[in-house]
Each structure stands twice: as C-alpha cells, then as structure tokens.
Amino acid sequence: MVILELVEQVLSMAEGDTITLPLDSADERNLAAAWCARTGNTLVAADDSSVTVRRGRPADPVAALPADRRPGARLWLYTNFDCNLACDYCCARSSPQADRRALGVDRVREIAEAAPAAGVTEILLTGGEPFILPDLDQIVANCTAALPTTLLTNGMLFRGHRLQMLQAMPRDRLTLQISLDSATPDLHDTHRGKGSWAKAVAGIRTALGEGFTVRVAATLTTDDLKEERELRSFLDSLGIPHQHQVVRPLAHQGAADDGLELTVETLIPEVTITADGVYWHPVGADNDEQLVTRDIFPLDAVIDLVREQFRAHQATADAAARTFPCA
Template sequence: MNWTEGLPRKLWLYTNYDCNLRCAYCVARSSPHAPRRALGLDTAQKLVDEAVALGFEQVFFTGGEPFLIDDIYAMLAYASARVETTVLTNATLLSGTRLNKLTEIANDHLSVYVSLDGGSAEHHDAYRGKGSWDKTVAGIRALLDRGFPVHLGTTEHPTNSAHLEELCAFHRTLGIREEHHIIRPVAKRGSSADGIVMNKCNLVPEITVNVDGVFWHPISTDLDMQVSDQIFPLAAAVEQVQEQLNGDGSRKTMK
C-alpha cells in the first residue's frame, strides 16, 4: 500500500469495553457494568496479519481494561511476534496470575502503557476512584521489576493540573524517562461532559477497530467517528481514510 503522508502507521484495537474502574472522563464509557463487546482472538489475529501486510508499524491494544479478558495474553503474544505492540492498562490487576502470564510472553517488541494521573492518591483517585492510585503504582512497580518497558499516560484535569511537575518527579523516581510520559487533555467524549471537543475535523487519523467496525481515531468509537461498519478488509477502510486526507472524499461512513 502507498501510504498517504501524515497518516500514522498505527493500528488501535479495542479488545473490550468493560473495566474494573469507572473513570469520570472515560471516552469509552467503560465501567464494571459496561457490556464487554469483545473483539475476539480470531478477529484480533486476522487484523494483525492484515496490518503487517499493509505496512502498519505499531499495534495498540486498549479497552476497557484489556486484562479482564482471558484472550489478551494470546493476542499480545501473537501481535508482538510480528509487529511492535503496546497494551494500555490501568495496571491495577497486574499481580499474581495475570502478571505471571504477561511475564511469560515478554519480549523486546511488547511494551505496557499505564494510565497515571498523579504523583499521589489525592490527584489520581479524584477521577479514577478511591484506592486506585495504590494499586496502579503497585502494578507499575511490578512491571518494572519484571523488566517491562513502561510508558505513562496522564489526563490533565482540574484536580491535577497544578501538580503535574510533582507527578513527573515521581515517575523519575521510578526510572521512567520523560519521553515515555504523555500528558493529554480531557476530551469532551464518552463519560465526560467537559473538555476539548475532538472529532474527525481536528484529529489526525489513527486507524481504530472495535467489534462494530473501523473508526477514525482511538479517542472515540462513537458513530460520528466511524469510517466503516465492516472490519474486513481493513485495507478498504484505510483507503477511504487516505482519500479523505487527500481531499478526494467526504468524511462519511462507508457501508
């Protein structure tokens, strides 16, 4: 495939939508009571194969909380044997059997991206739930002890915005470098009534797939962000996105 300049070679896969936390600003509306809407192992593997054939360079697994599903280890093992792979998690479940299963598939092409909103429980738990900071930090430390490359993602919100340097100082004590820490604003999507409006008009596309089809960007799998309601062939949706970037097509859903 001839890639359009400006289209990142990243593929995002929503493995599921249920989560053990209920974050107040979650763009996916995830919670312990959200329907799972699982992508499934066979579909994930087929997507990885097509992504590699098309020239994608990175695959990201997100949710929901991916470590709630039993297939996540097989998905990550399959993907990381073929392409650079990252899994996004709140890390609160990464202990015991789950951590051991993840360690068994560790390799140089697999990294973990953890959501951390503060250098203390006060600033993290405000939007993510009481007690979550302690569990997340324990998960981060466990991942680092097992040798995993850990990246951090922080959502800036009113409670932590004046304390981001404290967070940066904290992650430096863990040995996590500045270039492995991303700070992002709250998006007015999903569970959040406040934040920055984000849509196809102001987001560079990063091809995203869930059980319902292909989407413009992982910030949202709402209907207005849908590119196609058909997952396969993935190439067809990628071509439509490229046409839109080149100004050759209107930004509408492909049936």
C-alpha cells in the same frame, strides 16, 4: 457544457482558488471528475447537482505527516470495553457494567497477520481493561508476532493468574502503557476510584521489575502546570524516562462532561478497530460520528478509506479558508 465552463472558469483562477458550478446530471459529475484527473486540478466535492474544483493539486496532507503518524501507521484495537474501573471521564464509557464487545482472539489474529502488508508499523491494544480477558496472553502473542505492540492498562490487576499472563508476555516487542493521572492519590482517585492510585503505582513497579518497557500516560483534568510538574517529577523517581511520559488534556468524549472538543475535522486520524467497526481515532471509539465503516476487512482498503477521508476533510478546510480571504 460543464467542461467548457470548467475550462473557462478554472483557467482564469489563481492556483489554489476554488469554484462551485451547477450540474444537470450524474454524467456531468463524472465528466468533471475525469477532466480534473486529466488536467491536474482537484475535485474538492461533487454530487448530482454541483461540483467544486480547486485549480491545481495541493500537497498530499498524508505525506506531509511524520511517517509514524500517518493514518494506518499505528493501528489501535479495542480488545474489549468492560473494565474494573468506572473513570468519570472515560472516552469509551468503560465500566464493570459495560458490555464486553470483545474483538476476540481469532479476529485479532487475522488483523495482526494482515497489518504489516497494509503498512502498519505498530499495534496498540486498549479497552476497557484488557487484563480482564482470560485470553489476553494469546492476543498479545499474536500481535507481537506480527509487529511491535503497545498494551494499555490501568495496571491494577497484576496478581494471580493475571500476573502469570503478564510474566509470560514477550519483553522485546511489547510496551506496557499504564495510566496514572497525578503524583499523589487525591486527584487520580477522585476520577478513577478510591485506592486506584496506589494500585496503579504498584502495577508500574511490578511491570518495571518484570523487565518490561513501561510508558505512563496521564489525563490532566486541570490547567495547573504545577500538577504536571509534580507528576513528571514523580515519574522520574519511578524510573520512567521523559520520552515514555505521555501527558494529555481531557477530551470531551464518552463519559466526560467537559474537555477539548475533538471531531473528525480536528483530529489527525489513527485507525481504530472495535467489535463494532472502524473508527477515526481511539478517543472517539464510542462516538457514532467517528465511525468510518462497519467493515474491518480488507484491512488495507480500510486504511486507504481513512486516508482518503482525511484528504477530503483537509481539502474542504482549505477551500473554506479560501472563501474568506483577508486581503
């Protein structure tokens, strides 16, 4: 009966419209799914009690994204969660008191080796503060051997053996992304700790002096455009090109008390792996609502899962929009 109902209802609808029909069993759900696959219609949602079908098939939202922003093109790895700072808006709640929750050299190597075949084009290492790890040089070596790699850091620990680790890292396949939130110490230090601005600027200069490609990322906690202009002018003076200046608003995640509300429904996913599993986006790696799966491997299957969930979210959003036409 469900097939007859689908034929009658769907073929009378306009392209892109949706309908929800009741079901009596899992068998009817499977029949509806098979009918959609054969007839070129879209199964939006289904369980044992109902099925939602859209007439036709919309453009693939993954394919519509720029190639370098499709889920899985950039793979984020949380090397650890402990940090020398306790920034009051940290999306990962990192601090000196946080548990390390490290991925570890062996697991990072396994991920990096699997990444190219899974369609990954860039690896990004973040934390926590990665330079706390005594084996960071091995982690970076494993990643850069596989793909171009970006290493996020607060830039404050470039001395002693950690400076030696930095100096041993490759220049041609590695970008250092250092955090700096303002052109002067006051605002930066308010959120990241007294003296952190001066150390971060010194870290930027050290990294540039060592011949690394350096990107600087800022989290803006105000809407003051003057702050952003002054920051960009200061970064210009340090020799950071505009394409390597990343300025983003505060996200209401982790330790932040306010900021933009970012959810799996509103974020284009960037596959993110931590010691606890796979997350939708690096900004939500401390948020159970953004946990996709506890299973890291096989990596290509994980990336496919994130892409399918993204397609499902987009289809649901489109269906909801069509439920309330304006005319």
